[in-house]
Amino acid sequence: MxxxxxxxxxxxxxxxxxxxxxxxxxxxxxxxxxxxxxxxxxxxxxxxxxxxxxxxxxxxxxxxxxxxxxxxxxxxxxxALVMQLVDEGVLDLADTVGKHVPEGPFAEATIRGLLSHAAGLPAEPAGPWWERSPGGSYEELAAANADASLVLSPGERHHYSNLSYAMLGxxxxxxxxxxxxxxxxxxxxxxxxxxxxxxxxxxxxxxxxxxxxxxxxxxxxxxxxxxxxxxxxxxxxxxxxxxxxxxxxxxxxxxxxxxxxxxxxxxxxxxxxxxxxxxxxxxxxxxxxxxxxxxxxxxxxxxxxxxxxxxxxxxxxxxxxxxxxxxxxxxxxxxxxxxxxxxEPVIVPEWTPTGELPDGVRELLGTWHWGHHPFTMAYDGKVLSLAADGGRAFRFAPAGADTWTGLSGYQLGETLRVVRREDGTISHLDIGTFCYTRIPYDPSVPIPGA
Structure with a gap:
């Protein structure tokens, strides 16, 4: 550490x-x-x-x-242990328990479902009150719960389950x-x-x-x-x-x-x-x-x-x-x-001026339109932000030549692609098929339904 x-x-x-x-x-x-x-x-x-x-x-x-x-x-x-294994690629949140523990109950439950108490498992294991009783082996636990059934459909809602975490262990x-x-x-x-x-x-x-x-x-x-x-x-x-x-x-x-x-x-x-x-x-x-x-x-x-x-x-x-x-x-x-x-309130860090703009950033700044709705593109020294007055704001990190990856909200994980004309100037921005243009409904940009 x-x-x-x-x-x-x-x-x-x-x-x-x-x-x-x-x-x-x-x-x-x-x-x-x-x-x-x-x-x-x-x-x-x-x-x-x-x-x-x-x-x-x-x-x-x-x-x-x-x-x-x-x-x-x-x-x-x-x-945290489980998520370490997920991060290392040894385990996937979509894996079923049966893939890794074939001898236990609830083989179709997913790792994500168990972690989030959303797999529909019973709250407590079958048998004596476990917190007040000497604990046995996993084989004994599995045998005691072999005929147990789900109490809710997977993903239906949160239902706290101690049994889920025994299975994760x-x-x-x-x-x-x-x-x-x-x-x-x-x-x-x-x-x-x-x-x-x-x-x-x-x-x-x-x-x-x-x-x-x-x-x-x-x-x-x-x-x-x-x-x-x-x-x-x-x-x-x-x-x-x-x-x-x-x-x-x-x-x-x-x-x-x-x-x-x-x-x-x-x-x-x-x-x-x-x-x-x-x-x-x-x-x-x-x-x-x-x-x-x-x-x-x-x-x-x-x-x-x-x-x-x-x-x-x-x-x-x-x-x-x-x-x-x-x-x-x-x-x-x-x-x-x-x-x-x-x-003792937290003192926020001082603001410091942007030192320099990466290549290709300045031409992206300013006003863009989603239909008739204006957005302002700005740069904070690390990422781009695309914000509407009184409305939604999205942030984007550089991902390659003329591409940026969404960091927030509706555009999280989506790609902002800079579309250029033959002469190299910017035609429009494409964000998940949405077209952002310098003027509302730019007639030179193929916008469906414009």
């Missing part, structure tokens, strides 16, 4: 607001112990802890290094020839420096609890090793370690930009959410005011976890707690993020 430049810590005046937020959450939700951290520009800039009930029979505060179980935050890391094992936990360590955890993210708990770690509603007394929850279900929710971690993963989501150094873009692009949704949240490839994408966050929530018996980042600003937050219910692990990290951005 490429080291990040050091970022100044949070101001003391901001830290007071952050500490107040976690204090109110810990007391109001009656959380035995809670640990939180904020990441900005790839560095942990604040951390805080609350509570005293960390381990059974002990009365002491957590430290920033105390591990908590992170539940479904594990899915983001499993998805098995795909990784088959392609890499090693256990999921070892592949995860070699490919993700070690390169990112996530030394406190582990399969089993490593001291210091918290015990999981439920809190009796009427007395406030603690009830110990079980710690089970989940076996074949591990890729869905096994891992233990710390806020600082998970900040390294949020930094990767915001400004990738290990994974490619293509992988992170795919993971954070909406793939499925639940109409009951009314557009407030979608799911990418292993990553939840909730709308938070003017922002769209990327991350995940998680739970295991006695534990709650949330890790979210605003990719645009690079500010993210992690909250881990050893409680079974009550703490809003989506809302509290969002509060921490918004607090930082409100008190």
């Amino acid at each position: 490429t080291s990040q430049p050091q970022t100044p810590p949070i101001l003391p005046s901001t830290a007071v607001h952050l500490q107040a937020a976690i204090a109110a959450a810990q007391a109001g939700s009656r959380v035995p112990s809670l640990s939180a951290a904020v990441v900005r520009d790839g560095n942990v800039v604040w951390s805080g802890v609350r509570g005293t009930a960390v381990r059974e029979g002990e009365d002491r505060r957590p430290t920033p290094d105390t591990q908590y179980r992170i539940g479904s935050l594990t899915k983001m890391l499993t998805a 098995r795909v990784v094992e088959g392609l890499c020839g090693a256990p999921w936990r070892d592949v995860l360590a070699d490919r993700i955890l070690v390169p990112l420096g996530m030394t406190r993210t582990t399969y089993d708990a490593v001291t210091p770690y918290a015990d999981g609890y439920a809190v009796e509603a009427l007395t406030g007394m603690l009830v110990a929850e079980p710690h089970q090793v989940t076996g074949a279900m591990a890729p869905a929710g096994q891992l233990w971690s710390t806020p600082a370690d998970l900040c390294l993963w949020l930094a990767e989501l915001a400004r990738p150094t290990l994974l490619s930009d293509r992988v992170i873009t795919a993971m954070t692009t909406p793939q499925s949704g639940d109409p009951d959410e009314r557009g407030t949240e979608s799911y990418g490839l292993g990553v939840r994408l909730p709308v938070a005011g003017e922002r769209v966050l990327a991350g995940h929530g998680g739970s295991m018996p006695g534990f709650l976890a949330g890790a979210w980042v605003d990719r645009e600003s690079g500010v993210g937050a992690v909250v881990l707690a050893n409680t079974a219910y009550g703490l809003d692990v989506g809302g509290l990290p969002r509060t921490l993020i918004e607090t930082v951005l409100a008190h």
Whole structure:
């Protein structure tokens, strides 16, 4: 992992607001112990802890290094493994599970469908409650689910499925020839420096609890090793370690930009959410005011976890707690993020003049018409932009002689082709068969229906 430049810590005046937020959450939700951290520009800039009930029979505060179980935050890391293999050409998102794991159930489910919880699989595997039961082998899991059927048609809508991620872990094992936990360590955890993210708990770690509603007394929850279900929710971690993963989501150094873009692009949704949240490839994408966050929530018996980042600003937050219910692990990290951005707003980089224009750019600048609708072509020092007043704007990157590739909106991935006359002057622009001309409906340009 490429080291990040050091970022100044949070101001003391901001830290007071952050500490107040976690204090109110810990007391109001009656959380035995809670640990939180904020990441900005790839560095942990604040951390805080609350509570005293960390381990059974002990009365002491957590430290920033105390591990908590992170539940479904594990899915983001499993998805990263899968997407690495896709990026390397070993796997395709359109592949079916049966192509790589012929001995398992749901052979027709696609890798994309499993990653995005859109394959229609059941939410939970058949058999005993997996989070509270000793985990078995994949062969045992496959046998228990051999007669299971889809609960929804593939692609119909988002339907969260822990079983999907057990199957993805098995795909990784088959392609890499090693256990999921070892592949995860070699490919993700070690390169990112996530030394406190582990399969089993490593001291210091918290015990999981439920809190009796009427007395406030603690009830110990079980710690089970989940076996074949591990890729869905096994891992233990710390806020600082998970900040390294949020930094990767915001400004990738290990994974490619293509992988992170795919993971954070909406793939499925639940109409009951009314557009407030979608799911990418292993990553939840909730709308938070003017922002769209990327991350995940998680739970295991006695534990709650949330890790979210605003990719645009690079500010993210992690909250881990050893409680079974009550703490809003989506809302509290969002509060921490918004607090930082409100008190310490991001300063945008200075604008600098364009040094020189590449060959062929100047003749493309100015007004073009789509029918009678005028657009302005400009250059920002890196890419072309074609924008209508009060309307759509498209960006294009150079792709070769007289060709540009669309970077945004309707023209994403489309080719802008400069069409020239015999004398070399520009006749018009062709963007996916749409003709843009210097004058409205230029009679010298073959525009259908003009």
